Amino acid sequence: MENKTIVHSNPADYQARSLDTMCINESELKHPWWYNFKYLAVGLVFGVVFVKAEIISWFRIQEMFRLQSFHMYGVIGTAVVVGAISVFLIKKWKVKTIHGEEITFADKKFNKGQIYGGLMFGFGWAITGACPGPLFAQLGTGVLSISVVILSAIAGTWTYGYLREKLPH
Amino acid sequence: MIETISQPWPWYVAGAIIGLIVPALLLLGNKHFGISSNLRHICAACFPSNIPFFKYDWKKESWNLFFVGGILLGGFLSAQYLGSNEPIQIHPDLAQELAAYGITDFSGLVPVQLFSFDALFSAKGLIMMIGGGFLVGFGTRYAGGCTSGHAIMGLSNLQWPSLVATICFMVGGFIMANFILPYILSL
Numbered sequence: 001m002e003n004k005t006i007v008h009s010n011p012a013d014y015q016a017r018s019l020d021t022m023c024i025n026e027s028e029l030k031h032p033w034w035y036n037f038k039y040l041a042v043g044l045v046f047g048v049v050f051v052k053a054e055i056i057s058w059f060r061i062q063e064m065f066r067l068q069s070f071h072m073y074g075v076i077g078t079a080v081v082v083g084a085i086s087v088f089l090i091k092k093w094k095v096k097t098i099h100g101e102e103i104t105f106a107d108k109k110f111n112k113g114q115i116y117g118g119l120m121f122g123f124g125w126a127i128t129g130a131c132p133g134p135l136f137a138q139l140g141t142g143v144l145s146i147s148v149v150i151l152s153a154i155a156g157t158w159t160y161g162y163l164r165e166k167l168p169h
Numbered sequence: 170m171i172e173t174i175s176q177p178w179p180w181y182v183a184g185a186i187i188g189l190i191v192p193a194l195l196l197l198g199n200k201h202f203g204i205s206s207n208l209r210h211i212c213a214a215c216f217p218s219n220i221p222f223f224k225y226d227w228k229k230e231s232w233n234l235f236f237v238g239g240i241l242l243g244g245f246l247s248a249q250y251l252g253s254n255e256p257i258q259i260h261p262d263l264a265q266e267l268a269a270y271g272i273t274d275f276s277g278l279v280p281v282q283l284f285s286f287d288a289l290f291s292a293k294g295l296i297m298m299i300g301g302g303f304l305v306g307f308g309t310r311y312a313g314g315c316t317s318g319h320a321i322m323g324l325s326n327l328q329w330p331s332l333v334a335t336i337c338f339m340v341g342g343f344i345m346a347n348f349i350l351p352y353i354l355s356l
Binding site: 036041042047048049051054059061066074076077078080084095098108111113116117118119123129136139145146151154159162 | 183279313336
């Protein structure tokens with residue numbers, strides 16, 4: 001009960017967060033900060049796969065958008081199939097987290113942003129040859145100039161936040 | 170063993186591991202796979218500027234920043250210790266097309282002739298690094314997710330808005346790569 005009060009103590013905060021389903025997977029458990037290192041470990045595996053399967057290669061993305069290679073379609077397609085089976089099983093067996101919490105899913109609401117924003121991201125994806133995850137992996141491999149691309153992406157997100165009320169949704 | 174790991178990994182191995190990240194994050198703490206939100210958390214942490222969209226307790230999402238920190242570290246470790254010395258294989262049509270724009274260095278994962286600090290001082294480099302990055306940051310947040318949040322997590326959870334977003338990502342990419350990028354590359 002005490003936790004709930006804290007979560008909803010700022011209505012504006014809660015409202016802003018619930019507009020973005022990506023952002024409201026709230027945990028009621030309070031863990032020490034270093035528990036977050038388990039997510040670092042998962043990210044590390046992800047980063048290695050990004051590099052070793054050449055997913056962060058600008059050239060692979062260009063081939064994908066020119067239908068010159070099956071590679072990226074295979075990667076994303078396999079990931080969706082494995083992910084979907086996992087989500088299905090978690091729901092079916094009502095699997096809990098390793099800390100005994102319930103696993104919850106939020107439905108995504110449709111808005112026009114998925115079309116306009118989706119097209120804009122598609123443009124950016126084809127130019128930079130990277131989505132947000134690969135940008136960080138590219139930087140990790142030592143291409144330091146990618147930090148400029150990441151900073152620009154942060155500026156893009158900030159500008160979206162600034163213009164949000166004026167944009168069609 | 171180490172030799173096998175050093176080779177480029179096939180798509181089905183990479184796809185399966187990425188797919189397993191979805192249940193891994195759910196089981197470790199009911200976290201939903203997504204990366205572009207980090208850009209928002211960074212804004213909220215560093216430059217909230219009284220914008221409602223950035224006024225939330227970003228510390229509650231700090232797991233996401235650890236996750237992306239892991240990606241960075243994974244990139245570093247694989248480049249340092251798991252690299253293969255063979256050059257990346259590129260489709261001959263793509264190599265030919267890029268050569269026409271003077272891009273002939275295929276040695277890295279990222280073409281050094283397009284992405285470098287020096288390239289920032291050319292119109293081409295400026296558009297691609299600053300413009301491209303901006304579109305990624307603006308577009309993903311406007312769409313409410315990127316390839317991981319929509320195409321993988323959203324589709325895994327059978328969300329039709331994520332399918333719309335994924336189709337738009339691909340349509341945007343096809344238009345850019347085939348019809349607009351050639352003009353940018355010839356600058």
